[in-house]
Amino acid sequence: MKILVCISCVPDTTSKINFKNNDTEFDNSQIQYIINPNDEFGLTRAVWFKENDGAEIDVVSVGLDNNDQILRKALAIGADSAFRINQEALDSFQVAKLLSAHISNNNYDLVIAGRESIDYNGGMVPGIIAEILNFNYVTNCVGLEITDSSAEIKREIEGGVETLTCKLPLIIGAQKGLVEESDLKIPNMRGIMQARQKPFEIIQGKTEETKTKTFKFEKPESNKEIKLVSPDNLDELIQYLHNEAKVI
Amino acid sequence: MSILVYIESNQNQIKKSSFESLSYAKKLSKLISLDVIAVVINCSELAPLSDFGPDKIISINEKKLETFNAHNYADVISNVSKSVSAKNIIISDSINCKYLASLLSVKLDAAFVSNVVSLPNSTNPFVVKRSTFSNKAFCDIEINSEIRILSISKNSIGLNENKSEPIIINPDINFTESKLTSESIKVSEEKVSIEDADVVVSAGRGLKGPENWNIVEDLAKTLNAATACSKPVSDMGWRPHSEHVGQTGKPVSTNLYIAIGISGAIQHLAGVSSSKVKVVINNDPEAPFFKVADYGIVGDAFEVVPKLNEKLKAFQAENN
Ligand SMILES: Cc1cc2nc3c(=O)[nH]c(=O)nc-3n(C[C@H](O)[C@H](O)[C@H](O)COP(=O)(O)OP(=O)(O)OC[C@H]3O[C@@H](n4cnc5c(N)ncnc54)[C@H](O)[C@@H]3O)c2cc1C
Numbered sequence: 001m002k003i004l005v006c007i008s009c010v011p012d013t014t015s016k017i018n019f020k021n022n023d024t025e026f027d028n029s030q031i032q033y034i035i036n037p038n039d040e041f042g043l044t045r046a047v048w049f050k051e052n053d054g055a056e057i058d059v060v061s062v063g064l065d066n067n068d069q070i071l072r073k074a075l076a077i078g079a080d081s082a083f084r085i086n087q088e089a090l091d092s093f094q095v096a097k098l099l100s101a102h103i104s105n106n107n108y109d110l111v112i113a114g115r116e117s118i119d120y121n122g123g124m125v126p127g128i129i130a131e132i133l134n135f136n137y138v139t140n141c142v143g144l145e146i147t148d149s150s151a152e153i154k155r156e157i158e159g160g161v162e163t164l165t166c167k168l169p170l171i172i173g174a175q176k177g178l179v180e181e182s183d184l185k186i187p188n189m190r191g192i193m194q195a196r197q198k199p200f201e202i203i204q205g206k207t208e209e210t211k212t213k214t215f216k217f218e219k220p221e222s223n224k225e226i227k228l229v230s231p232d233n234l235d236e237l238i239q240y241l242h243n244e245a246k247v248i
Numbered sequence: 249m250s251i252l253v254y255i256e257s258n259q260n261q262i263k264k265s266s267f268e269s270l271s272y273a274k275k276l277s278k279l280i281s282l283d284v285i286a287v288v289i290n291c292s293e294l295a296p297l298s299d300f301g302p303d304k305i306i307s308i309n310e311k312k313l314e315t316f317n318a319h320n321y322a323d324v325i326s327n328v329s330k331s332v333s334a335k336n337i338i339i340s341d342s343i344n345c346k347y348l349a350s351l352l353s354v355k356l357d358a359a360f361v362s363n364v365v366s367l368p369n370s371t372n373p374f375v376v377k378r379s380t381f382s383n384k385a386f387c388d389i390e391i392n393s394e395i396r397i398l399s400i401s402k403n404s405i406g407l408n409e410n411k412s413e414p415i416i417i418n419p420d421i422n423f424t425e426s427k428l429t430s431e432s433i434k435v436s437e438e439k440v441s442i443e444d445a446d447v448v449v450s451a452g453r454g455l456k457g458p459e460n461w462n463i464v465e466d467l468a469k470t471l472n473a474a475t476a477c478s479k480p481v482s483d484m485g486w487r488p489h490s491e492h493v494g495q496t497g498k499p500v501s502t503n504l505y506i507a508i509g510i511s512g513a514i515q516h517l518a519g520v521s522s523s524k525v526k527v528v529i530n531n532d533p534e535a536p537f538f539k540v541a542d543y544g545i546v547g548d549a550f551e552v553v554p555k556l557n558e559k560l561k562a563f564q565a566e567n568n
Contacts, residue, residue, distance in 0.1 A: 164431060
């Protein structure tokens with residue numbers, strides 16, 4: 001089985017988000033980048049397929065050379081080859097198009113992306129790929145088993161879980177639950193050394209059209225002063241919630 | 249040309265988020281003078297829709313669509329969109345809507361913009377505001393394709409009643425059946441889901457252990473609320489993953505969010521900060537959650553929560 005894990009490079013979750021140039025651009029100074037957490041669950045699941053069933057894993061990211069460290073980390077975690085599509089990621093549609101071109105050149109049985117990136121939060125890249133390439137698609141994926149060429153997938157739904165089946169090829173949107181947090185693979189010294197020898201290819205992406213353009217950012221207004229209520233006077237809280245906030 | 253709204257229902261009950269989508273569409277129709285058409289799949293209780301002003305309802309009844317399948321639903325909605333030349337398709341931000349929307353966007357060669365929190369600032373070019381960076385920021389986004397799909401962030405627009413007398417039509421539909429098969433669906437019946445809830449009661453590591461969750465559940469029951477938790481709580485297996493909220497868990501944008509024994513780490517706040525009213529109960533006055541909440545109680549959860557629950561019950565008894 002040949003697996004592709006699509007990796008988005010996102011600001012570390014502790015990052016303070018700031019903007020520059022009149023709020024038209026994300027200020028990436030002092031930002032540490034990490035593998036998008038949803039993608040990381042997917043990557044660990046892929047490594048299990050490798051360990052148990054001998055699957056072969058490629059990782060791919062669309063972006064400029066600051067994504068390289070993230071892809072090297074993925075290699076250290078257990079991927080076999082990395083590809084970077086050398087083009088600035090502008091919108092989901094463009095990224096999905098670029099990834100689709102790579103996928104159709106490589107005959108993957110399974111493509112794993114994250115449910116959404118924690119920076120753009122679009123949640124649409126895997127779905128667009130699925131539709132372009134006519135793959136079965138399941139997102140909010142919290143379980144995946146594959147026997148021969150049949151997949152059994154668990155998907156989180158509102159208030160529960162749905163189990164689905166299909167034949168490969170399949171693309172999923174991974175999230176926590178696909179593997180447990182405590183199972184996430186962390187690169188060890190040996191992995192890091194091996195990663196240096198693994199194939200790392202830079203592909204020149206051909207410019208794709210975009211459908212949207214993000215041009216201005218703003219931060220939520222900082223909250224008005226909090227109203228503190230004494231634990232001995234909870235009726236006051238109830239009055240606030242009823243009369244002022246009107247939520248009960 | 250028209251504005252098409254996809255209406256979600258569950259056992260013949262239309263979801264509140266779909267009324268919000270319809271409210272959005274109606275407001276949008278005032279800006280761009282187009283008819284609002286609602287499309288509903290396998291729901292026979294259509295009357296409540298007319299409170300929110302659609303001009304037309306396309307009601308599809310098809311046995312093969314009994315269980316939600318994103319591929320099939322996207323195909324059906326795509327065919328309906330084409331038949332009414334919809335240029336704007338409005339959906340909610342629910343799990344299923346987002347799931348089908350990315351497929352739909354390719355079928356219609358449309359742009360899909362999720363987490364929309366405002367009506368367009370301008371309609372030519374078409375610019376809307378959406379939340380981004382897991383609610384740590386908003387951005388203005390310009391859509392430069394002829395057809396656009398907008399998913400509306402829960403509680404961002406609100407409900408806007410607007411009576412109408414829609415024409416109802418039941419078209420024949422064609423779609424290509426997906427090869428993805430649903431084998432089983434497990435939902436916990438008695439509990440309110442985080443996605444649907446107007447009130448969410450959430451607790452963190454301050455509760456010390458899973459055996460103490462009864463006070464959280466009791467309060468949630470009184471408020472008809474969903475229960476949620478911080479990440480370490482689900483990581484330690486005190487509560488199921490489905491309750492984990494925050495940047496790497498579920499996003500919450502509810503009317504009232506009550507955080508009990510949750511410190512308010514940046515990743516937690518990222519996912520819950522778009523909730524309208526936030527109440528924090530924490531014994532540490534320095535907890536960061538106090539900086540973002542509307543109301544706060546500095547106190548021991550084990551004393552405050554049961555007491556609050558009793559007071560709320562008394563309040564409800566009085567007010568009903
Ligand atoms: C990559 C990454 C992603 C993450 N994503 C998320 C996410 O999506 N969601 C999330 O929640 N976290 C997330 N986190 C974790 C986050 O950083 C915090 O560790 C976590 O939110 C803390 O959970 P907590 O508030 O329950 O626990 P703590 O930080 O331990 O806080 C417990 C609080 O309870 C209070 N307390 C203790 N006893 C009592 C009492 N008797 N009565 C009242 N209050 C009491 C304490 O004062 C304290 O403020 C993420 C972290 C990382 C690194």
